[in-house]
Amino acid sequence: MALLELQNLSCGYGEMLAVSNLSFTLAEGEILALLGPNGAGKTSTILTIMGHVQVKSGALLIDGRDATRLPALKRTEFGLALVPEGRRLFSDLTVSENLTVGGYSRSRNDEKRNLTRVFDLFPRLFERRTQLAASLSGGEQQMLAIGRALMSMPRLLLVDELSLGLMPKMVDLCLDALKRLNKEGLAILLVEQNTSRALDVADQVCVLASGRSVFTGPAEAARKDVDLLHSYTGAA
Ligand code: ATP
Numbered sequence: 001m002a003l004l005e006l007q008n009l010s011c012g013y014g015e016m017l018a019v020s021n022l023s024f025t026l027a028e029g030e031i032l033a034l035l036g037p038n039g040a041g042k043t044s045t046i047l048t049i050m051g052h053v054q055v056k057s058g059a060l061l062i063d064g065r066d067a068t069r070l071p072a073l074k075r076t077e078f079g080l081a082l083v084p085e086g087r088r089l090f091s092d093l094t095v096s097e098n099l100t101v102g103g104y105s106r107s108r109n110d111e112k113r114n115l116t117r118v119f120d121l122f123p124r125l126f127e128r129r130t131q132l133a134a135s136l137s138g139g140e141q142q143m144l145a146i147g148r149a150l151m152s153m154p155r156l157l158l159v160d161e162l163s164l165g166l167m168p169k170m171v172d173l174c175l176d177a178l179k180r181l182n183k184e185g186l187a188i189l190l191v192e193q194n195t196s197r198a199l200d201v202a203d204q205v206c207v208l209a210s211g212r213s214v215f216t217g218p219a220e221a222a223r224k225d226v227d228l229l230h231s232y233t234g235a236a
Pocket of ligand 1: 013016017018036037038039040041042043044045193
């Protein structure tokens, strides 16, 4: 059974539709890359999955159960966690405090275990655990945003524009961490403008253009026709 399924989902703001009739499934343990140019509707899609943008029609299923109208808070209980575009850390809290906030829904014992897991994944965060989030480099902030999301022990991590503004080395480090988490069983929905990097790690691909899906299928097929994919995503 799919962990997440979108069935002809349309969403938007007021009268305006940001995404129309989008369908895809994400199985347990898979990575799905959601690609497309600026304004294609990628962020709107993940914010809808998290329960922050209004569904206009269609359905959203988590574990085969209808979650279309489920409040955002409940979606965390269902195992969804977001790494938002621009990180959105609490800049005047320390690294450790940001992580603790991410684990608010968990017990103290879980918190300790999850902190150890995050620090094991990102030793740099352990070294900087008493530092304010604002004083971290861009790459370290992205690690912290991933770490904070992991503190709620998600089964599906939604990551928005991980590579934005980061040095290639930092993108590698963060993607390697996501790959490791995926090997441990975490499903990931990766929103990216960097098509090539996303294709390196994805199992499934969905390409959006002007709010509509123009390609949905295995990453293997997309890797074989990268030129076609780039024509959809607007990449060089
Ligand atoms: P980007 O990579 O630039 O973030 P995107 O693919 O994530 O692009 P969205 O941010 O989802 O695209 O935007 C899709 C459409 O929805 C755009 O036309 C955008 O202007 C519109 N939109 C996004 N957020 C809002 C909002 N809060 N209110 C009204 N319209 C919005």
